[in-house]
Amino acid sequence: MKRGPLIIYNKDNGISELFKKYTGITLINVQALNLLKIAPGGHVGRFCIWTESAFSRLDKLYGTWRKVSQEKSGYNLPMHKMTTTDLSRLLKSDEIQAAIRAPRRTENKRRVLKKNPLKNQRVMIRLNPYAKVMNKAAKDIERKRRDKRLGVVNEKRGIKVEKKIKDPSKVKKKPAAKGKPAAKGKAKK
Numbered sequence: 001m002k003r004g005p006l007i008i009y010n011k012d013n014g015i016s017e018l019f020k021k022y023t024g025i026t027l028i029n030v031q032a033l034n035l036l037k038i039a040p041g042g043h044v045g046r047f048c049i050w051t052e053s054a055f056s057r058l059d060k061l062y063g064t065w066r067k068v069s070q071e072k073s074g075y076n077l078p079m080h081k082m083t084t085t086d087l088s089r090l091l092k093s094d095e096i097q098a099a100i101r102a103p104r105r106t107e108n109k110r111r112v113l114k115k116n117p118l119k120n121q122r123v124m125i126r127l128n129p130y131a132k133v134m135n136k137a138a139k140d141i142e143r144k145r146r147d148k149r150l151g152v153v154n155e156k157r158g159i160k161v162e163k164k165i166k167d168p169s170k171v172k173k174k175p176a177a178k179g180k181p182a183a184k185g186k187a188k189k
Helices: 015-019 052-062 087-091 094-099 121-127 130-157
Strands: 006-009 026-029 048-050
Touching: 006 015, 006 052, 015 026, 048 052, 087 094, 121 130
Parallel strands: 006 026, 006 048
Antiparallel strands: none
16 A cells, blocks of 8 residues: 655644645644554555654653553553564574474476377387387388379370389398207207
């Protein structure tokens, strides 16, 4: 909540008439201090302008930690919850560090991108090794159909295409299969 400056006064000696014409400035008497006026929305940091008389009147109204309030009966100024406000020094002290367990450090695992096996051939082969054989067979069928179709078209056009005959000397022979050697010992009768 954005608010303008707050002027806190003790006695109204024409101060309210003076600042009435300025928008955004709030005037409040020191006896009627309101926490929501000083820190609207719970946000500390509103610009407060104190008159000298209002500031000196605070000790009489609210008292100090050593002296009780003169004007408010039975009012004690609240004590600090922490005697030391240096929190970083407190947390680094030996007593607190001895009581705190070691932090659990877990490595952040990077999320693995899930690849679509229908689009990514390697993923499909990892999932289904037979897919490689099926793809090769499908490509062979497609190549044979294309060659057959081209042969029909070329025949209609009157173009003669010579088939390439493989030279038997250049054909690589597959090496013999590596299997178990023949069993040594007595032959079966």
